[in-house]
Amino acid sequence: MAVQLLKRLFTVEEYHLMGKAGILSEGDRVELIEGELVQMAAIGTRHAGCVNRITRLFCRLPEERAIVTVQNPIQVSQRTEPQPDLVLLQPRADYYSTAHPLPSEVLLLIEVADTSIDYDRDVKLPIYARSQIQEVWIVNLQENCLEVYRQPTVNGYSLMLRFWRGDEVSPLAFPEFVVSVDLAIG
Template sequence: MRTPTQWSVADYQRMRKLGILDHRRCELINGEIWDITPERELHRFFTDRDAGYLRQILQKQAVVFEGHPITLAKSEPEPDIAIVRRPDTRYLQHHPYPEDIYWLVEVADSTLAYDLNTKRKLYAEAGIAEYWVIDVAGREMTMFRDLWDGDYSTQNVVSDGIVCPVAFPGKPIEVRQLVSIPEGYANDP
């Protein structure tokens, strides 16, 4: 019987440092190295626009990273957007840990099931308080909150209105700003 090799975060970071994975887009998920789906134009657009919008809302209260690693116990995923504690200099020697993270956002144009299931469970087990998945095709966002027993006990799907992150209840965010497609865009994702 064959069993896959389980890599530790330290092993993975050592491979990165040595350049072994330089020509691969990948992330460590529960001890396994997974290839990352190539980024399409619409995914990049949503990630860039939404991160910029969140920076405007949060200003100097948090750092907004785009597509950079975070370090969990057995994983080093690269969420599309990570909203983390300031100052940014605290991440000169390491990627953000769960205690540094306010919430995470994944943009799903071809990875919706993966983001709603595998990534949701990964982030909940790590103790990330809030997790949003933007469904590009559905023009809606699924919000996961309220950690309980290794998962989120609250799941809300929204396509309009105002939401406030748990960490910043006084910072209203317009859902349409995050999920809408530019006027005149004719192609389906």
């Protein structure tokens, strides 16, 4: 008779306690996904350059309209706290120093994906949809395109659009703010 092994899943609170206790350090590239500690992929130069470009682009938004945060956590549930590459957040006076952002405070979430494309699409994207994050962009460095996901449901996003070099797109939260796909993918 085979014995089924059970996983020990962690809560966000336990995850934070691991950091305070020194079990995890700031240098550990892990995020909490559905209760499991997941090692994040190393950041390659193309990925880093892409994050730098889109950060500079979105920092042009007026401060009173959005807070731009880079590779910082958002708490999407009691067992999930990913660290997306870039998030535009609703302005908050404390700049999220008293609590990590919640899905309802996310205006746009962006993942830059090279080697992590399958993981971002198959694991993280459904979590973002279930959390009702209104818009997610995946900068797909493998196919040199921008994937835009909108209309979240419990089963995923009901609208997915792909944009290629030469195309432009605007976030739902900022329809007047036009983004060149060429700039996003480099």
